[in-house]
Amino acid sequence: MRIGLRLPFSTLAAAAALLAACAAPPPAAAPGAPKKTIAVVTPYMANETTKYVIDRFKKEAEAKGWQVTVTDTAGDFNLLVSRIKDAVTQKVDAIVLGMGDPAQMTQGLEAARQANIPVFGIDAGNAPGVLVNVTSDNASLGKLSAETLAKAIGERGSVIMFTHDPHPGVRARAVAAAETFAAYPNIKVIEKKHIEVPGPVDNARKITEDLLTAYPDNGAIAGIWAGWDEPALGAVQAALAAGRAEIRVVGVDGTDFAKAEIAKKGPFIASVAQDFDAMAAKTAELIEAYFNGKKPESEAILIPGKLVTAENAK
């Protein structure tokens, strides 16, 4: 059977027009105005975290008297390059990337470099053309969560780690956590398990059930360290269902569902949230320093995380 797929040209033209209409208007330049102009471009404004950090940055920047425009391309990196080029044409004073992998915007970054416009990344990544990227220090997130777990289990006992090494951020957390545990002579990491994505909660729950069976005695597993919050949630559910509520579990990210679970004061004792307030403030600070002739001392500025426990989870 033949599948007819002949879209009339008019349909395509209409679709193109629709897309053009959806695209945000280019940021308005302020020629001659003494105000500094900042163009924030992001592919991910629909993402809650991205929106949060960009809103925070906008606040910080406006408090410093700058004019800020925010452009979202809704996941379209091709359009993102065009928007960066638009900003370059309008001679903005700085461009801020609100997340999004800069390796996919090389052309736009090159245009900015040629026009001598600095590009600052907020949790974006490092690439040629990005002056500095302000991001979470994944190693510190892993270290802080591991230390919290170590203290909670009285610095002794067997620990299981839930990892996902293909993700560079989670991997960095796990490496730091493993080093942290290794520094405690009475803590032993007995299993390191790779958690499948998608479906991390269910996967972690099943693995935890299996491990609780493999280590059936109360106290045989003192704690479970998870590289992010989803597997921690699965581990908590398995521990509660098996009546092993004495097991302490920590996650990373400080997501809302993790906070809700931590607030119950059960096995889920802590998570470490990325500090997006600090990231936004630091970026504004770096831009101000740049305007005053001071370049950032390194191309990656790492922000430590904030511990979320039952005390501040609500």
Next chain:
Amino acid sequence: MREGRLLRAIAAPWTRLTRVQSLLWARKWGTLVGFAALVIFFSLLRPSVFPTVQNWSNIIEQVATLAIVSVMVTAVMVTGDFDLSVGALASLAGVVAVDLMANHGVPVVPAILIALLVGVVGGAMNGLLVAYGGLSAFVATLATMTAYGGAALLYTDGATLFSGIPEGFRWLGQGDVAGIPTPVIVMLVVVFLAWLLMEHTVFGRRLYAIGGNAEASYLAGIAVQRLRLAAFVLSGLGAALSGVILASRLFSAHPQAGNPFMLGAAAAVFLGATAFREGEPHVLGTVLGVLIMGVLGNGLNILGINSYIQSILTGVIIVLAVLISSLSRRR
């Protein structure tokens, strides 16, 4: 001498086993023997842990959701079609159910029924595209998998739904009846009904006829299009049911929580098909396939085998099972 004769009589069929016969034997019992071998292997290595009641109830509870999707997707695979969209549909049904009851005040049971309806509609969409639109099942369900997956993400804005879920929803995934977990009971009911429907009704026999030769079935007066559509509806319903149980079990809805069902169900049906002479999917074969996957995952976890090696081993075992089955069928 009587013992000698008896021994010879017992041994006779075995000594006469030719290569062809042993292959046939492997064909008939190979998958079951393989399953038994896995169980024995894990039991010998961890005798105090693996062959315990607690561990087996664990395994059965763990595979319940996958079993429900898999036996229902078997209906589609019996007709020679394929359904890639079950994982995405399970995710979508899960978020719909939880959103309705947590954010829109819909009582638990109607919310679940609406979520199941989402599965039926999603499955019907697949069936219409394949049976009436003439698209290959692979292309059609690849497209709908993407669309349903996108719908689940859009519906929740990519977030996890976890607050405001009524306690009454917990029973489906975490409750029990006389000590038997609810998901296991649902699984047993679904398996029984699916087995009845596909192995013991005219409807089921016609599905097999379509899988054997769709054109001949059509010429024989079987309503091929309608039956293929019905098979996809069953598959969608099974996916939605699993998705809702999973959401209750995790007491939260993640827009991609059900996605792993797709590969798991396909593997289970393929593994199960090797247990039959004709190599075609059967409900009970699929259950065996699900159990093999469950035992493998559980046993390897208990032995503390590296997760990456687990994935490789699972792949190798699927290939071996299908290879042995197709080699012996060729004789």
